[in-house]
Amino acid sequence: MTTTFHRPALTVLAATLGLFGALLSSGVQAEGKISIAQQFGIGYLILDVVRDQKLIEKHGKEQGLDIKVDWNSISGATAMNEALLAGALDVVSAGVPPMLTVWDRTKGKQNVKAIASLGSMPNYLLTNNPNVKTIKDFTDKDRIAVPAAGVGFQSRTLQIETAKVFGNDNYKKFDNISVSLAHPDATAALLAGGSEINSHFSSPPFQYQALENPNVHKVLSSYDVLGGQATFNVLYTTEKFHDENPKTLPNSLEDSLIQVSEILRCASATASETGDNLEGLKRDLAFSVVHLINMAKAELERSLECVQSH
Numbered sequence: 001m002t003t004t005f006h007r008p009a010l011t012v013l014a015a016t017l018g019l020f021g022a023l024l025s026s027g028v029q030a031e032g033k034i035s036i037a038q039q040f041g042i043g044y045l046i047l048d049v050v051r052d053q054k055l056i057e058k059h060g061k062e063q064g065l066d067i068k069v070d071w072n073s074i075s076g077a078t079a080m081n082e083a084l085l086a087g088a089l090d091v092v093s094a095g096v097p098p099m100l101t102v103w104d105r106t107k108g109k110q111n112v113k114a115i116a117s118l119g120s121m122p123n124y125l126l127t128n129n130p131n132v133k134t135i136k137d138f139t140d141k142d143r144i145a146v147p148a149a150g151v152g153f154q155s156r157t158l159q160i161e162t163a164k165v166f167g168n169d170n171y172k173k174f175d176n177i178s179v180s181l182a183h184p185d186a187t188a189a190l191l192a193g194g195s196e197i198n199s200h201f202s203s204p205p206f207q208y209q210a211l212e213n214p215n216v217h218k219v220l221s222s223y224d225v226l227g228g229q230a231t232f233n234v235l236y237t238t239e240k241f242h243d244e245n246p247k248t249l250p251n252s253l254e255d256s257l258i259q260v261s262e263i264l265r266c267a268s269a270t271a272s273e274t275g276d277n278l279e280g281l282k283r284d285l286a287f288s289v290v291h292l293i294n295m296a297k298a299e300l301e302r303s304l305e306c307v308q309s310h
Helices: 009-024 042-052 055-062 077-086 096-105 153-166 183-192 206-211 222-226 239-244 247-266 268-279 283-308
Strands: 002-004 033-038 068-073 091-095 113-120 124-127 144-146 178-180 199-201 217-221 231-237
Touching: 033 042, 033 247, 042 055, 042 113, 042 231, 042 247, 055 247, 077 091, 077 096, 091 096, 091 153, 096 113, 096 153, 096 231, 113 247, 124 206, 144 153, 144 183, 153 199, 153 222, 183 199, 183 206, 206 217, 217 222, 239 247
Parallel strands: 002 068, 033 068, 033 091, 144 178, 144 199
Antiparallel strands: 091 231, 113 231, 124 199, 124 217
């Protein structure tokens, strides 16, 4: 089953609470059931392939287990982490900064830990304001859309760059003009113009689509800020779910990730088409999809090598 939430920032809390109620009503999940959440964009293509090919279910059957997989699409790390800690979701995906935050805060309690990285890819800070050439040009009149203001990958990356430019004490300088908004909605606002949202710390494929508009330009790339290629997003779960579901996780999920790595290596054209279908991409963006697949594949292989060596 797939549940997709398309909502503006003001309805995030209500929709998240509704999700909690629906998922928690069934009580504690037994072995053979897993609820997974992903966000929007090519950065989650690995999970798209796992879902599209029903790989977790297939690997579960190999172990004599019928696994029911509940897929959810949620925008923003805040909602992801809240759902995970509430027990409404079993496995979530988000950027490295929010994962590290919840890992640190749950030590000795839920003990949230990473499962695998999903890919390395640049995220672009975009704007349709012609006066903004660098972050020094932002004013209180600008509004920067991010998936999770203050905590997500994009917000933390902006804070790092802000600290470099304005000093460590001012790293939150642009938090007051940051707005939580899902990538699809933020892209639509940026392209339409005329709204308070005139900037967007975006993600593939949305940033490439936005840059086709001559009124939109790039201010910076996350790679510029982080000093080069860096892991973008990861899968993570609680220690309790990991320990109580050895056949579902790590066995079936890890086997699925390994198989996706093989799929991307041998059939990136097929995976690209899957990405097009799931994200509704235009055909002229296919080149970026294939490029990002290769980047995600390399990151996944490094992650799985680390997992298998321990």
